[in-house]
Amino acid sequence: xxxxxxxxxxxxxxxxxxxxxxxxxxxxxxxxxxxxxxxxxxxxxxxxxxxxxxxxxxxxxxxxxxxxxxxxxxxxxxxxxxxxxxxxxxxxxxxxxxxxxxxxxxxxxxxxxxxxxxxxxxxxxxxxxxxxxxxxxxxxxxxxxxxxxxxxxxxxxxxxxxxxxxxxxxxxxxxxxxxxxxxxxxxxxxxxxxxxxxxxxxxxxxxxxxxxxxxxxxxxxxxxxxxxxxxxxxxxxxxxxxxxxxxxxxxxxxxxxxxxxxxxxxxxxxxxxxxxxxxxxxxx
Amino acid sequence: xxxxxxxxxxxxxxxxxxxxxxxxxxxxxxxxxxxxxxxxxxxxxxxxxxxxxxxxxxxxxxxxxxxxxxxxxxxxxxxxxxxxxxxxxxxxxxxxxxxxxxxxxxxxxxxxxxxxxxxxxxxxxxxxxxxxxxxxxxxxxxxxxxxxxxxxxxxxxxxxxxxxxxxxxxxxxxxxxxxxxxxxxxxxxxxxxxxxxxxxxxxxxxxxxxxxxxxxxxxxxxxxxxxxxxxxxxxxxxxxxxxxxxxxxxxxxxxxxxxxxxxxxxxxxxxxxxxxxxxxxxxx
Ligand SMILES: Nc1nc2c(ncn2[C@@H]2O[C@H](COP(=O)(O)OP(=O)(O)O)[C@@H](O)[C@H]2O)c(=O)[nH]1
Ligand SMILES: Nc1nc2c(ncn2[C@@H]2O[C@H](COP(=O)(O)OP(=O)(O)O)[C@@H](O)[C@H]2O)c(=O)[nH]1
Ligand SMILES: [Mn+2]
Ligand SMILES: [Mn+2]
Numbered sequence: 430x431x432x433x434x435x436x437x438x439x440x441x442x443x444x445x446x447x448x449x450x451x452x453x454x455x456x457x458x459x460x461x462x463x464x465x466x467x468x469x470x471x472x473x474x475x476x477x478x479x480x481x482x483x484x485x486x487x488x489x490x491x492x493x494x495x496x497x498x499x500x501x502x503x504x505x506x507x508x509x510x511x512x513x514x515x516x517x518x519x520x521x522x523x524x525x526x527x528x529x530x531x532x533x534x535x536x537x538x539x540x541x542x543x544x545x546x547x548x549x550x551x552x553x554x555x556x557x558x559x560x561x562x563x564x565x566x567x568x569x570x571x572x573x574x575x576x577x578x579x580x581x582x583x584x585x586x587x588x589x590x591x592x593x594x595x596x597x598x599x600x601x602x603x604x605x606x607x608x609x610x611x612x613x614x615x616x617x618x619x620x621x622x623x624x625x626x627x628x629x630x631x632x633x634x635x636x637x638x639x640x641x642x643x644x645x646x647x648x649x650x651x652x653x654x655x656x657x658x659x660x661x662x663x664x665x666x667x668x669x670x671x672x673x674x675x676x677x678x679x680x681x682x683x684x685x686x687x688x689x690x691x692x693x694x695x696x697x698x699x700x701x702x703x704x705x706x707x708x709x710x711x712x713x
Numbered sequence: 714x715x716x717x718x719x720x721x722x723x724x725x726x727x728x729x730x731x732x733x734x735x736x737x738x739x740x741x742x743x744x745x746x747x748x749x750x751x752x753x754x755x756x757x758x759x760x761x762x763x764x765x766x767x768x769x770x771x772x773x774x775x776x777x778x779x780x781x782x783x784x785x786x787x788x789x790x791x792x793x794x795x796x797x798x799x800x801x802x803x804x805x806x807x808x809x810x811x812x813x814x815x816x817x818x819x820x821x822x823x824x825x826x827x828x829x830x831x832x833x834x835x836x837x838x839x840x841x842x843x844x845x846x847x848x849x850x851x852x853x854x855x856x857x858x859x860x861x862x863x864x865x866x867x868x869x870x871x872x873x874x875x876x877x878x879x880x881x882x883x884x885x886x887x888x889x890x891x892x893x894x895x896x897x898x899x900x901x902x903x904x905x906x907x908x909x910x911x912x913x914x915x916x917x918x919x920x921x922x923x924x925x926x927x928x929x930x931x932x933x934x935x936x937x938x939x940x941x942x943x944x945x946x947x948x949x950x951x952x953x954x955x956x957x958x959x960x961x962x963x964x965x966x967x968x969x970x971x972x973x974x975x976x977x978x979x980x981x982x983x984x985x986x987x988x989x990x991x992x993x994x995x996x997x
Contacts, residue, residue, distance in 0.1 A: 543830050544954060
C-alpha cells in the first residue's frame with residue numbers, strides 16, 4: 430500500500446473561492462499528512478483576495494497545531510494571468526466564454542504544477558476547491574488502482590422538488606469516451622477551434638462517465654476514458670514529469686483537463702475513470 | 714539588473730557524460746551563486762553511472778567549500794526512461810535514430826524541469842553538459858535582453874587543416890527561422906512524422922542562425938526564431954509555468970527543443986536568438 434511505501438502525494442487545487450466544506454473534507458482525509466503536500470493557486474482579483482485570506486487562516490490553524498497533524502508542505506501561488514471576474518454559474522458556463530475561461534484555468538493548473546511538483550512526489554491529486562464531500566480514503570482509493578490517470582465521478586447533491594427529497598445528480602461531464610461523431614467534428618474543425626463537452630449546441634454523442642453511475646455497482650469498477658475533468662483526478666507524478674500538462678491552446682481540439690488526458694495518451698499512458706466512485710460538487 | 718533584483722536562476726543540464734571543462738566554465742560564471750540553483754538528470758546506464766560519480770565529486774567540492782561559493786540548491790535526478798546506449802557522434806546523428814533519441818531527450822528535459830522548477834525561480838538556463846566555453850557573464854548577458862526565450866549561437870573550436878590554425882565552425886543547427894519549404898514539408902507529412910533540422914536528406918531551406926555569426930557584429934544583435942536548440946537557452950520561468958515543455962511527441966511535426974520553441978509561440982511568446990553571441994561545444 431502506498432502509505433506503507435511512504436509514497437508522497439501532492440494535492441493541487443486552483444481556488445477562486447474558499448469553501449469551508451472543501452477544507453473540512455480535506456482535513457477528514459486519512460492518508461498520513463506527513464506524506465501529503467498541498468498546493469493552491471489563487472487569482473489576483475477581489476474574490477481571490479478573499480479566498481486567500483480564508484485559506485491562509487485555515488492553513489495557519491492546522492500548521493501551527495499538533496505536529497503530527499501538519500501537512501508536510503504547503504505552497505500558495507497567486508495567478509498573474511487575467512481571470513474572468515464574474516463567477517456566477519450562468520456566466521461561467523456560456524459556451525462562448527468557455528474557451529477563454531478554460532485556457533485561463535489551464536494556465537493556472539500549469540503554474541501550480543510546474544512550481545509545486547518536486548523530485549520526490551509519487552502522486553498528484555487534482556482536487557477542485559468546490560469538491561465538498563469525498564470518501565475519507567480518497568487518496569488511498571484512487572492510488573490503489575495504480576493507474577497513470579484515474580478520475581472520480583463528480584456528482585452534486587440537490588433537493589429533488591418532484592420526489593420531495595434530497596437526491597444526487599451528475600455534475601461534471603468532462604469524463605468521457607471519444608465517439609465517432611466527436612472525431613468527425615474535430616476533423617472538420619478549423620485548427621484553432623475546440624470542442625468542450627456538455628453543451629447541446631455541440632452534440633458529440635460521446636459516452637459520458639457521469640451517466641454510468643450505478644448505485645449498486647462496485648466502487649472499484651474502472652472504465653477507460655479519453656477525456657477527464659479536474660474535480661478529483663489522481664495522476665502518477667511521472668506522467669506529469671514526462672511532460673503531460675494542461676494545454677491552454679487547442680491540442681487535438683481539446684484544452685485544459687480534456688487536453689491533458691489526450692496528452693497523457695500521446696505520451697503512451699492509459700486514462701481511467703471510476704463511474705461508481707462519487708465525489709460531490711458544491712451546490713450554490 | 715537581474716542580480717540586483719535578486720532574480721533566481723535555475724541552470725538545468727541533462728548529462729550523459731561529465732566534462733570537466735563544462736564544470737570549470739560553470740564555476741567561472743559570475744552571476745551570484747546564492748541566486749543560482751542547479752539541476753541535472755543523468756541516465757541510468759553505465760555511462761550515466763560514471764558521469765554521476767564525477768558530477769557528485771565536483772559538486773561535493775564546491776558545496777562543502779566556502780559558504781559564499783556554494784550554489785543555493787542542487788538537484789540530481791536519475792532518468793528512468795530508456796536511453797540509447799551508444800553515444801559515439803556518428804551513431805547519435807543518423808537521421809533514423811534521431812526521432813527516438815530526441816524523444817528520449819525531451820522526456821529527460823521535462824522530468825528535470827517539472828521536478829526542479831520551484832515557485833521562486835525567475836529564469837531557467839538550459840545548458841548542455843558539453844558546452845565547455847561561454848562568456849563568464851552568460852547569465853547576465855542572456856537575462857539582459859529580457860526576452861521570453863533567447864538562445865546563444867553554438868559553435869565549436871577545431872583545428873583547420875587547410876589554414877593550419879585553430880578555427881571555429883557552427884555546431885548546432887537547431888536555431889532557425891521557419892521557411893516556406895519547411896511549412897510545406899510539414900503540411901504534406903503524415904501526422905506522426907517529424908522534421909529534424911540539419912540533415913541533407915531533409916532539406917528545409919530554413920534560415921539557420923548558425924550561419925548568421927558575424928565576428929565583427931554586435932554581441933547583442935537579436936533575431937527572431939521559430940526553432941531553438943538546447944545548448945544554451947535562457948527561458949523566463951513563467952514561459953515554462955504557462956505550460957511550455959519539450960514535446961516528446963510530434964507537435965506541429967517538431968519535437969524536443971524545436972517543439973518547445975513552437976509551444977512557447979503557441980502560448981503567445983516570442984523566441985529569439987543571438988547570432989553573434991557564441992558558446993562552444995566540446996570537440997571529441
Ligand atoms: N486559480 C484560479 N482558479 C480558478 C479560477 N476559476 C475557477 N477556479 C477554480 O478552478 C476549479 C474549477 O473551476 P469551477 O469554476 O469550479 O468550474 P466548474 O465547476 O467546472 O464550473 C475550482 O477549484 C475553482 O475554485 C481562476 O480564475 N483562477
Ligand atoms: N539525461 C540524459 N542526457 C542526455 C542523454 N543523451 C544526451 N544527453 C545530454 O543532453 C545534451 C545534448 O545531447 P548531445 O548528445 O550533446 O546532443 P548533440 O550535441 O546535439 O549531439 C547533453 O547535455 C548531453 O549530455 C540521455 O540519454 N539522457
Ligand atoms: Mn466547480
Ligand atoms: Mn552536444
